[in-house]
Amino acid sequence: MDRLDAMRLFTRIAELGSFTAAADDLNLPRATVTHTIKRLESRLGAQLLQRTTRRVRTTRDGEAYYSHCVRLLAEMDAVEADFREAAVQPRGRLRIDVPAHVARQWLIPALPAFFARYPALELDIGTGDRFVDLLREGVDCVLRVGKLPDSNLVGRRVGTLQQMTVASAGYVRKQGMPQTLAELQNGHYAVNWASPTTHRSEPLEFMVGRKRREIAMPGHVTVSGVEAYLASCEAGLGLAQFPVYRVADAMANGTLREILPATPPPSLPVTVLYPSHRQMPARLRVFVDWMVALISKQL
Template sequence: MDQLQAMRVFARIVELGSFTRAADDLNLPRATLTHTIKRLEARLGAHLLQRTTRSVSPTRDGETYYGHCVRLLADMDEVEAGFRDAATQPKGRLRVDMPATLARHLIAPALPDFFKRYPQVELELGTSDRYVDLVREGVDCVVRSGELPDSELVARRIASLQQVTMASAGYVRRHGLPTSLADLHQGHLAVNWASPNTRRAVPLEFTVGRVVREVSLPSLVTVNGSDAYAACCEAGLGIAQFPRYRFGDALASGNLVALLTDMPPPPMPLQVAYLRQRQLPLRLRVFIDWVAGLVTTLA
């Protein structure tokens, strides 16, 4: 294994904190990684990694060497990407994570078009609402709603989704149809959404004039996943707020009822986030542009 590849192996072990995960990520035998690190340490005359039964972390020398590796590999990738992009189609594996709702209702049905355009790209699609550590988990980008607090990521806003307050028809029959924010406090319930990161329940939001008003209601159930949030609302357990695109058919059929339509929730920003780097791989650039074009139909 050449020196450049050895540096890539070392960097990936540090980033994933595990020989086994790095071997899976690089599609190499674990024994090859062990042998590579031994030869690298012998070449440098330094101990680079310290191992426990649960994890692998860099030594002080390893941290210094890792910093050099990241810079050198980024420079090399930038040079090679410039040549590849000019002469080839995007190709390779792309790891993406996005909410299950978005994947099921919008992205997955349109993927045949993406692969028709870019047949040499292989997509590994994760679906979650949780925080994803892009470096540790080897993910190229995430699609997330709301604001992203992590300043280490580059966030590109690709849409502002119109939202609607709704409840099931059965819930409205039992609890009545609210016509004001004051009515909400007269025996109404919410399906509470808890942030997967903070675990705090998020209040309902209503735009009154130019002011966003927050309303917290009692709840029989609190969830932290979009599928469970939707299922509990459809089951009649309380009021919830969603992007409109997902429930057009249910609203049209009357199974779900839009509430307080003159005071809609503020639009939900939809963003793609990825690590800061000098030049994005072509496969990542075309995927981001494709998703951005797709979701503009929802805004």
């Protein structure tokens, strides 16, 4: 294995925290992985990785070497990409993750046109609300709605989603239609949303002019999945807040009613995220450009 391949192997072990996971990711025998790292450490005269029973971690020397590897490999990838893309159509497989409703309503219906333009590409599409660790899970990019935690990922803003506060028609008949924010904490309930990342219940948010106001409300149920959140609201278990497009059908057929339209929730940012230290390959760049154009038309 040459030095560049050894560097790529080392970076994947550092990112995945496992010799076995890196071997599987790069389709290499475990013995080759172990032997290559031993030779690399011997050549450098430094221990790069510290093995424990559960995980492989980089040493201080390993962290420094990892930073150099990432920079050098990115530069090499950029040079090669410039030459390949001039003559070769983007090809290969991409792993992406998007919210389930976005995939069903916007992304997947448009894929036939995408594949007609890029027939050599393949997509592995994950859907869900959970946090995705792109580096450790080998995911190329994700589409996320809402506030983003601090990370080393590159974020490309697609647009924003308008939101509304809603309750079921049955809830309004039983509990009444609140007329002010102050009434929400007197005889009203919320379907509480627990962040899949922090697992903490989050308050409802309202815009009063240009100021954001948070109101924590009592509730009989707490959920961390979008489908469960919507189903609980439709069942009359309390108020909830959704992007407008997500509840448009339920609003049209009268299943849901809008609450306090004069003080709507703040808009949600929509962002495409991908790893910052990788040179973006052609297949990822064309997909991100296409998805940004597609989703931005819907917002």
